[in-house]
Amino acid sequence: MADQSIIRITKEIGELQKSSDLSLAVAFRDRDVRSVKALIIGPHETPYEFGFFEFAVKFNKDYPRKSPSVTGTTTNSGRCRFNPNIYASGKVCLSILGTWRGERGEEWSAAQGLESILLSIQSLMSANPYENEPGFEDANESHDKKNQKEYIAKIRHETLRISVIQRLEEYLGLSGGCLPTASSAEQEEYGVEADDDIEIDDASVPWEPFKDLCKRRFLWYYDSYLESIAKAKEEVKDGQPFARMPFEGASNSMDGKFNYTELEKRIKRIKAALDAEVEKWASDWASPKMKDATVAVNLTRQFEQIKESFKRSDVPHSVELVNGNPFVWNLTYFGRPMTNLDGGMFRIKLNFSPRFPEEQPRIKFLTPVFHHRIAADGTPCYFPNSSRREDVKQHIEAIIEALEEEQPPYDPRTLVHPEAHKLYWGTPEQRKIYNRQLRRSVQRSMEDF
Template sequence: MADQSIIRITKEIGELQKNTNLSLAVAFRDRDVRNVKALIIGPHETPYEFGFFEFAVKFNKEYPRKSPSVTGTTTNSGRCRFNPNIYASGKVCLSILGTWRGERGEEWSPAQGLESILVSIQSLMSANPYENEPGFEDANESHDKKNQKEYIAKIRHETLRISIIQRLEEYLGIPGSSVALPVPSGQYDFEVDMDDDIEIDDASVPWEPFKDLCKHRFLWYYDSYLETIKKAKEEVKDGQPFVRMPFEGTSNTMDGKFNYTELEARIRQVKAALDAEPEKWALEGASAKMKDSTVAVNLARQFEQIKESFKRSEEPHNIELVDGNPFVWHLTYFGRPMTNLDGGMFRIKINFSPRFPEEQPRIKFLTPMFHHRIAADGTPCYFPNPNRREDVKQHIEAIIAALEDEEPKYDPRTQVNLEAHKLYWGSADERKIYNRQLRRSVQRSMEDF
């Protein structure tokens, strides 16, 4: 039974890691498949929007006959209750987990699995979580409506403060965060050979499997975070205390005060630190090249292969190394004929980490493009094949596919350029405005090239 249990767990994790669900991620250490970390990204148009919420999932030996245990770990060290069903202690109240009484048929069954658990938890992160509290499902009195608004307001603030800003500050080792990681990403001593075989005890090393993912998503959603702060500043004042809900207890609550001025300063500092990382990678990469590190040799080989493939194909695109550094590429993208991109010439910078592919490349359009999948700062929203993360060509192909997709499916999680996204998915007249602005950016690219 134990072996079958592990096979089932491994299969479920593999399926989740292979799919392109933009809201869920899972990871485990090779030595311990029964202990899984999961990340849920807060749904659009909720107070949890684009927040990073982590959970610890522990599978018992009787799984799938019995459900795993799930504990929320994004709680500000046990001081923040993010939802009526997600306690400050980390307890997750769900009938399928056996932690809450539910209706007949809502209890756990072997037909369910890790994905259904995570989707169920994500469904708790609704636009009006006040209604999740038993007895408050249909609360519509005037004081309830006031409480609903107050509850949403403080969840929105703490989603930004704890799940996003605090998490990224910890990843980046920014002073003032609650916990500073010992070695911020991108700040290794150049004298350390990245290929040295050093014996390290896994248990003693902080394990942050979602660090790179959260950094990339932060860059996607940065403008959305700023827009949230801007709107919230019009609704609440700095120093205004949170209102305690009738179902919140002394040790199971969300207490605090609003301070969006501070949050804005901190979130801009996080963005600046992330923008500085690729330059540090370039310096590390130059050192790694001199030592013929495995990553440097691999990137140089892939560069030559891709450059040759562009020459052999009908694709007019071109790539060059910046200062001969295999960790910094310039890609020139030529817009596809007979589309709104026709005639465009866009320069794109691709920075690689010496820890590639564990850290995925940072990509930025140096030539501005008005596109619903390109953030205002030039960061593209694209989906590399999760099974080929080390293949640079498929990253390039995925970027081009995102640019040239003429019939994309609507997905609010790809909202990286607020203005372009609104126009593209708006009315017919708004789509025309979008197309005109895209064409203008194409024309400017030809003039500036």
């Protein structure tokens, strides 16, 4: 039974890791497949939007006959209840987990699995979580509507503060709001003086399998975070205390005060830190030890192969190393004929970490392009093959595919450029405006060359 249980768990984890679902991620250490970490990214158009919520899943030896135990770990050290069904202690109340009484047919069965559990938890992260509390499902009195609005407001604030900002600050070793070393342009943009005491704390951290994923997703959703903050600033005042809900208790609540001005500063500091991190990757190559490292040799070999393959192919794209550095590539992309990109020439920089492929490359379009899959700062939203993370060519192919895709399915998890996204998925007239702006950026790309 134990062996069958492990086979089942391993199979479910493998299927999730290969899944195209952008809002779920799972990981485990080889020595303990029964202890799994799971990440759920908050759904679009909810107060949890693009937040990073982590859960610990423990499978017992009777799985799948019995459900695993699930504990929420994104709780601000047990001080924040993010949902009527997700307690500050980490308890997750779900009938399929046996932690809440459900109707007949809602209890656990062996036909269910890890994915169904995570999707059930994700469904709790709704547009109006106030209604998740038993007895408040149809609360329509005036005071209930006021409570709903106030509950949503504080969840949105704490999603940004705890699940996004605190998490990224811990990943980057930012202490006391300090910024990493930044360029003069970044210092001006983020309000940093040249003589500020700026440092990154390199203290060791526990096993964090989602660190690289969250960093890359933060860059995807950066403009959405800022847009959310700007909107919230119009609705609440800094220093305004959170309202206590009727179902919240002293040790199981979400208490605090709004301070979006501070959150905005911190989120910009994170962006500066991520930009500085990429610059450090490039400068690390100067070390004699790094020049002979396996990753440098591997990247050099892949560069030579890709450059040669472009020469032999019909497409005019090309790659070059920046100053001979195998950790920094420049890709020149030529727009495909008979598309909105026709005639465009775009420079794209690929930055590689000394820990590649554990840390995936950071990509940035140096040539501005108005595109729903490319953020305002040039960060593309693309999907590399998870089983070939070490293959640079498939990264390049995935970037080009995202750029050229003519009829993509609607997916709000790819919302990386708010303005372009709204136009692209809007009315026919809005789509025409989008196409005109894209064509203008294509024409300007030729001028910039």
